[in-house]
Amino acid sequence: MQKDLEEKFLSDFEKNQNIAHKICRVYTTNQNAHNDLFQEITIQLWKNYPKFRGDSKFSTWMYRVALNTAISLYRKSTRRVKTQDISDVAYKISSTPYDDTEEAQLKALYKAIHKLNDIDKALIFLYLEDKPYKEISEALGITSVNARVKMNRAKEKLKNILNP
Amino acid sequence: MDVLDKYKKAWVNQPEDNKQLTSKEIYKLAHSSSSSLVKWIFIIGILEFIFWGVINFLVPDSFYKIYEDLNLETFLQVFTVFHYIILIAFLYLFYQNYTNISLVDNTKKLIKKILKVRKTVNYYVYYNLAIIVLVSFVINAKIFSNPEKHLDIINPDNLAMDLSQIVTISIISQIIAVIVILVLFWLFYKLIYGIFLRKLNKNYKELSKLDESN
Structure with missing residues (x-):
């Protein structure tokens, strides 16, 4: 049962992970912070997944949990070493022509x-x-x-x- | 065409993040340890409960002699039972408010619930501070209702001073002690609010702003 739930979660999340990436880009300005927030979003999504009843789309539910994590749960680490600002670098260019x-x-x-x-x-x-x-x-x-x-x-x- | 439309188009066409995680990587992340604000608020709350719970054990036995000298032993016993009932009630409320937090709630409700957990601890701290003041008041009232009889309590070192001087010194030193304690607490809470609650309070205020004006 737990294994089924886990597999379903991983597949749902893998398909929709770009929502989380976009939220991380909106709320953080460097790669370390992006990774931190992404990790916290993943933890919270998994923690709350058993309560996801599927009466809405996974993506709709994910928007809410991920945004709530960014707004209310995520705390910028003060120990962070100064890293390059995300807006100033060629940001995550994918192989698709753009x-x-x-x-x-x-x-x-x-x-x-x-x-x-x-x-x-x-x-x-x-x-x-x-x-x-x-x-x-x-x-x-x-x-x-x-x-x-x-x-x-x-x-x-x-x-x-x-x-x- | 709205000036934002072209940006929106760029947004819609933005490439996918080049670091697409595999389900194995997602699994690892999902099972890692959270460092969320809620977790910190919970841990600090528990530490405060422990602090106030064990503080009674840190008070030296000699201090309790005052209660014996003042015939306040029954008062102390009744009060201790009452105190632990209150502690359990607060712990129950704290835990219940904590488990009520749900990330599926809307943002405003979520922040309100998180702040409620913190508030429960704050009320418990206020309660403890009030108790300190109340107990000090009872002891002082008892002593100063008949200072001559309790001279050995307010002048344990037998200093050669007259009674009014001793009473004045005793009251002033108590006031200074209260101020020092309050300043220390104020600094501690300034720190907690600064580190953990500023963001939540700010966002809650932002969400409530329009509702209040309507």
Whole structure:
């Protein structure tokens, strides 16, 4: 039983791991911190997996647990040695061909997101992931109206950082 | 077209992380040890319960002689039983609040629950500080209601001073001791709040901001 659950978890997580990677990129600025947060997200997902009843998609459930880990559970280590800022390096380029301009835009976007507070980061992340307001408000625990107001403000902040 | 649209397009087209983990690697990570804020808040809470639980054993026996001298032994016995009942009640609440934490809750509810665990410990500390003040008050009231009779308690070294001087010194030294203890606690909690709770409080405030204004 436990083995089945574990296999199912590993397969679900492996397929959806990019959600966790993106959240780590949003909430951390160097590779060590990225790995730390990724590890914590993995631990929390596995710990909570037995309670996942499958009444929502695994990815929807994963968004919530991973974001909650980044916002509420993850503590930046103060012992961290200074490492290169993620926004300044050619960030994790994969072998797939990628548009130069889009790459620059993506770097600028991450750099701008890093300047937002934790909640605005979550709002912008969910906006970029094309999540509906209902899901955003349910994930954060605010009303739909407030989610809209907060989202507009977060987007304004982001625009100001991107185009000062 | 919104200025963010082009960035959103870049976001959607972003390549997958080049460090795609295999299920073997994920398995290893999933079974590693957590270093989450909640875990630290839990550990520190337990340490505080232990600290306040064993503090009675650290008080030298000679201190309890005061209760004998003042005929407060029954008071001490009743109070000790009461004290441990309260400790158990707090431990129960602490553990229950801790197990109530669920990462599937929405973010606001989750932070509220985490802060509630911390608050339980805080209330227990306040309770202990209040008890220290209360017990000191009872002892002082008993002594100073008849200082001449209890001269050996307030002047154990038999200093050649008149009674009013001894009473003044005794009260001043107690006030200084209370201030020192409070400053030490204040520093300790400043540290805890600074390290572990600043982020949670900040995020909770951010999520509550609009709800309050509506």
